[in-house]
């Protein structure tokens with residue numbers, strides 16, 4: 790089982806190596822996702838689980854980014870990036886996606902990159918995301934989605950306990966199903982990575 794403690798420990802330790810592994814593999818999705826989010830000039834974007842800040846360089850200069858992460862180690866890296874990237878204002882903080890310190894209906898644009906299936910209780914995190922989003926808000930999530938291919942699904946089921954036990958990620962969630970359950974509208978799903986394991990999922994929060 791993935792726990793908040795193991796996530797924090799793993800991502801704190803892993804933060805120095807993270808960019809080396811995940812920048813080349815997943816960057817294409819990050820850039821495309823922010824283009825899809827297309828925040829209006831002057832908007833404030835909430836980024837959930839900002840990690841080492843690999844997405845920050847892709848935001849347009851006319852928006853403000855508010856990002857948070859649970860891991861202090863990952864945040865230390867994103868704070869350095871934010872200081873060096875001066876094209877748009879970025880505020881970063883430590884927070885748990887399952888318990889957000891924002892008022893209801895606070896954001897029109899929300900983004901989460903490869904984070905929802907890392908969180909121990911994704912249902913709670915999605916509920917929080919919908920709570921802080923304004924009615925009609927645009928949300929773009931990049932994530933691994935469990936394969937519909939039987940063989941691939943079986944491989945994922947075998948590896949899930951290994952990755953979950955070290956607090957890296959889980960492989961057993963039906964993310965589109967979870968979003969539908971919460972009332973997500975106009976859901977669009979596009980593959981991004983080479984093996985079609987990662988997707989950009991965009992949707993609108995019901996008005």
Ligand SMILES: C[S@@+](CC[C@H](N)C(=O)[O-])C[C@H]1O[C@@H](n2cnc3c(N)ncnc32)[C@H](O)[C@@H]1O
Nearest residue numbers: 800838839840858859860863885886902904908
């Ligand atoms: C796979 S990394 C993705 C980081 C970044 N979004 C990216 O695109 O590279 C997952 C991130 O989610 C963060 N995370 C996990 N659980 C969290 C939670 N409950 N609240 C906030 N962040 C969390 C981890 O600390 C880690 O930085």
